[in-house]
Amino acid sequence: MASSDNYNARHLSVLEGLEAVRKRPGMYIGSTDSRGLMHCLWEIIDNSVDEALGGFGQAIGVVLHADGSVEVQDDGRGIPVDVEPKTGLSGLEVVFTKLHAGGKFGGGSYSASGGLHGVGASVVNALSARLDVEVDRGGKTYGMQFRRGEPGKFTDKGRKKADATFTPHESATPPEIIGKAKRGVTGTRIRYWADDHIFTPDAKFSYEDLQNRARQTSFLVPGLRITLRDERGLPGTPGAEGPHEEIFQHDGGISEFVDYLSSDSPVTDIWRFQGSGSFHEKVPVIDNNGRSHIEDVQRVCEVDVALRWGIGYDTSLRTFVNIIATPKGGTHSAGFEQALLKSFRKNVEANARKLKFGQKDKLEKDDVLAGLTAVLTVRLAEPQFEGQTKEILGTPQVRQIVSKVVEKALNERLGSTKRAEKAEASTLLEKVVNEMKSRVSARMHKETQRRKTALESSTLPTKLLDCRSKEVGKSELFIVEGDSALGTARLARSSEYQALLPIRGKILNVQKASISDMLSNAECAAMIQVIGAGSGRSFDIEQARYGKIILMTDADVDGAHIRTLLLTLFYRYMRPMIEHGRVYAAVPPLHRIEVINPGSKQNEVVYTYSESEMNKLLAQLERDGRRYKEPIQRYKGLGEMDADQLAETTMDPRHRMLRRVGIDHAQAAEEVFDLLMGSDVAPRKKFIIDGADDLERERIDV
Template identity: 70%
Template structure:
């Protein structure tokens, strides 16, 4: 059991760690699962920092069934020799002293994840038990701690350590025990700890998905580093351990390909470079005084990016592998350098691009961009404790210069692929600029419809009278023949009609400029009145429902697919908000002949199976029906009463709401069915052909 009498030695060891135990939130943010994960990443980051320095290529993280966690690496190993200022071994210094370790001016790390000397000692202070083993100098050294205090645990089985085993603290001096031998060239560190239930809330657990996501991210950022995650917590219930290894030799180039939500229009471009800057920082001199000293710092920049066909921006920035989700000087430098360069390129090519006096803005160049920006520098200055914003001012100009130089090389290249991709990038960003300018002008001139302003809308729109957006409906109708019938069938108070001629442009293949120049696509966007792409504003949409009303044949299904592609690419919020529907017109009209003066009965069916069931029921009831049965080939074959009853009247119609269950999967399906790459679509059709019967084909 732990001794109740504290010696001067105990006090010197625990003076800093007691503060951590009293105010854990100051160091790990919270004492729930988030704080538990923070502790784990403090230990893992120490191994990652070693890998950043070229020491060790493998890290293994094991979640044990007894709620402990173990981190193993094959780096240099924590120093085991005596640290002269404290008279303690390097292992004890790292795990018991705040602000101690290789990141505090010793020169061991050129660029680390921050002041991680705090990390190991904080985790130790908040652990009921922590065991550390170090392979170094041909030996395996070991030490254990109980809530930050070094000592020995009397385990019943040394191979099965327990946090509640009897503990004896060291009194006169700590002992770093030799527990084994290894080869001279074998080095590494193993840390296993049990989080203290006195500190962490009940129910706090290690989050597997969060652990896997960050492990994947780290493996992308440190090229060649392998991170092996083993979750053995299910072994007690007989499920067995699960294992996942992350290792990416392509580094951040693979990361960009992983993050990109759309198909590419450029290859993944890499931009690397470095710069130096002077920084005045307080440095500890030989006498223990802090002296302001000017140091020369080096900042290395590594960027991977590509433009895609979409307009969403995916941007990730990191400083020494620390994520900076709110940006900072490095991201500002990237955006400034890119904007300045591309503005100059657009001006040089203004005649070909047909650019007037409008200027590119940041959002134009970021549309469809997927980028990962990493910078590495010693002692980065962050704004705030959370390290979400980089504040080192000199980094801005360094990143901007690297971007400008790399882009100039790419755009000045004589290679055919580089020229083609550079041209595509300019076409895309100029199209985004024109779309933004057009949307802004349209937004300024367009208002909710009234008699004075309705002339700004397409002439072919047959609008409704109501100004109540939630109650109004826009029917997109296939063809003029259906329009004529629909005019008579609609309720003009709240139902508007917009006819389209034939099949609209496949926007999955077309550029933004082609889409905007297509009259049918432009009319649909203008009538809905909420803009498109990045400028889309759901709050300004003029209709509560948009209903696609196409014929019940193959061509009608294709037109519906093309329209859904337009909504998915440029107005996805309409689908997410449940405002897009597909009308369900009937396929057959069965007239049941009643005897005598009783009027005949009309039955509509919507599939062959339903028709066969209805006919079988009529024969069984000995009822006669007109033959041949009317088969609707198109909406234009119906009269107004029939169309109103079956498709437009709210009391009787059936609508199918279009929804997105999984946005990423939906994007993949649209790219497969409507994209430029033909081979996967052909394979998809061949694979699905076995399930199609000839009877289902409408010929």
């Protein structure tokens, strides 16, 4: 605000609307932390994206400056600088000082855009300690400066600063001509410093969020080039060691976006559905005399969907309105899900006999959404959002339009008579029915599982050696490889809090198997039943019967293979156990070295866990002149240890070493397993050929 000495009517006319923004910023940007700070940046970037979406620009640049400011530049048409007749102000000043003003009202400039509330640039301006804008139009470069929404002039020279001396304009002042622009060059450059009186001290621009948004936008606007540059040098960011720059450009559309988002093996190819519908909407219109009246306007809603199903159960649905993300959905996502469920119910019932679908069976939404990756975009003029943050689409007519477009296209695809499409549809319908059966089966498992001993209930596998303690936090379940290791582990464990569950060799490869195949596999079903928290979507970590799950396999190639299979099972069907840090891998030793002590002193036993560790120890003993018994014992399996050795090295909490499995480790294990044993052969062949020259015979465990 201006000081009391020069506070006049001019300031009132400009700030009356923006003052409300400064008093209640949460109404406009959601919050005043990092999330709100990023929302301001999205408002500016979205204006540039709307220009590109309308075909008026091909490049956007975003720079995070070291002084805390951010700059957004584009090669669009440039904000108009001529006088707006109603206010007598330049178009540039109107855009940055008036709420609900801009090119997105009246329908003349944008047929569909993201910034429909018309408060974006003005709200960012109001919440900025300083904002500088430059516009290239008609061979000239125009400039204008603002402080907390108020137009004026900063007197700094050279490096720009937010706290430089500022002189407000006393009357309507046209933008200043600050230079020349090349013929045919147009565009807008906006640099602003967020007001630290408004935003919390820890509010910072997130480069990761900016990176994700830029990548997302480049998918949604094919051909648009977005350049990000981070000059802040913040620790933990890609630009920590110096300026970091990335360019995002994708010439494909949302089909490529779905391919990027997909992580599991495919059940279907990527399907693309497009269509449109129209509806009538009553909107208030203000005539030239300032009077408001209601008009009936016809709107057109364009729908574009790309989707594919994979073998997993996770759902990734991204929805957009005029390329603005709606993370909380709205009428368009409701129409999409309604169409999916209606279409699948119709097609499953039509193939009930083939799919073994009973009359009492009923598909639910989760059965259809399992394994789905989809991007849904709708484009329409003046959509209704719930709130300025635009996270939920509220236009009610969109629901039915999206539903009709998707249902019609999906019915055609699922009912196709073409050989390839028919086979794909059949596989998908089987997957959906299996999801339904697995959901029912998992619910029944969950209802019957209780924390009981083997004497109280026969529902738990007989091969489980349970512990006596019912305190979940202290209990541990060891998943043991083979019966021979089980015999030793049985003697080595503390039966008070350590339970044992043996598995016979290598379990099912769940990377390629369906959920029903996984549940019907004895080893997989036993683990899910013993842990007692369900699987997949129905998994409830609060029901888990053990505080720690410890994978105890042999220290050889087969043991590593089994551990990878087990991790893949946990990652795909019991992921919360990994996310909460409750899955561990035991680390059994590879060697037992008995160091000879002189005289009657008892020999010392040392365990090593790798070849390099053993060689290092032997070299140290040789330097110290100490001897050891030969041959050195090499453990090929857990069954070769006696109970005392297994307890001391692997099971006793006082001496053992455990490796906690993180979500990144499990994801990496699944990716490696998908490469080595997935259904896609080409990447595996390439991996084998590329690595053949580096393989040493000695590294193969025989």
